[in-house]
Amino acid sequence: MNPGQARPRSVAPSRTRWLVVGAAGMLGQDVVEAARAAGHDVVALTRADLDVTDARACREALAGADVVVNGAAYTAVDDAETHEPQAFAVNAVGAANLARAAADVGARLIHPSTDYVFAGDADAPYAEDAPVAPRSAYGRTKAAGEWAVLAASPDHLVLRTAWLYGAGGGNFPKTIVRVARERGGVDVVDDQRGQPTWTRDVADLAVRLVAAEAPGGTYHATSSGDATWFDFARAAVAAAGLDPEAVRPTTSEAFVRPAPRPAYSVLGHDALLRAGVEPIGDWRDRWEAAASSVLPPAPAR
């Protein structure tokens, strides 16, 4: 979908009533906080409150909303290889249910997606309209979700993000620091490149996109710059006060996972710039800002 496309007139200009589904997820929690901090009325629904695979329940839950944020997802990338129908039910059917219900009530849907919709074999940042070619089951289900969202309404926003970390969930820097503390050293792949991104920055970007009445379409909600997992692991252990040398480089060949991982998963931010919305800053600066709130305090000796 072209981000320059005009918004339909049926969409209400005031965007004050936010509904966040999947609100207990790592990103969902920060969206609830960011939208409240921006002065919006926010209803937060966890999976227990709303199962997005239930179309009728979605229609009922979305009544009265101006903005809907889909924090619900099947995010177990490796498990999805053997449970693709379950992942599809949440990531594609669930997204379609929310997108149709949002269009019906004139609400704008913000739908997070992933760098895994791309093949990950490029050598320059992926543009928003680059062809999708997912290599994993998870990526296929997320690509289907994107399509369903933009087919339901050109006013909706797909925010592709990647390598997320945040206070409210398990994630890479937390795991690396724990393992480095427990074992004194950890091997981390140095041949996969991407953009470590703070959930709080994605949440803030969602609020800013809505405030700017940004055109519907696809945007890339990742930090700028790029890093390997090894680079990010060293930054994580340094922030925890450990010796960066505790992180040793290894290769994808030595660390095989059930789902293929992209070698180059760097996303460009031109659509944000065209919409006059500032992209998230450089990943190192953002990690420095985030680390103390994301990492648990060092255990007492």
Ligand SMILES: NC(=O)c1ccc[n+]([C@@H]2O[C@H](COP(=O)([O-])OP(=O)(O)OC[C@H]3O[C@@H](n4cnc5c(N)ncnc54)[C@H](OP(=O)(O)O)[C@@H]3O)[C@@H](O)[C@H]2O)c1
């Ligand atoms: N994490 C990353 O590195 C990453 C990278 C790229 C893109 N993304 C995308 O960013 C978004 C947010 O990811 P996240 O890391 O915040 O995910 P998360 O922490 O795994 O949260 C997902 C939430 O969705 C809920 N959920 C699962 N099935 C549901 C259903 N049928 N109905 C309602 N809720 C359901 C989960 O509840 P339960 O816990 O009870 O199952 C969980 O609270 C997702 O769209 C993901 O694809 C994430």
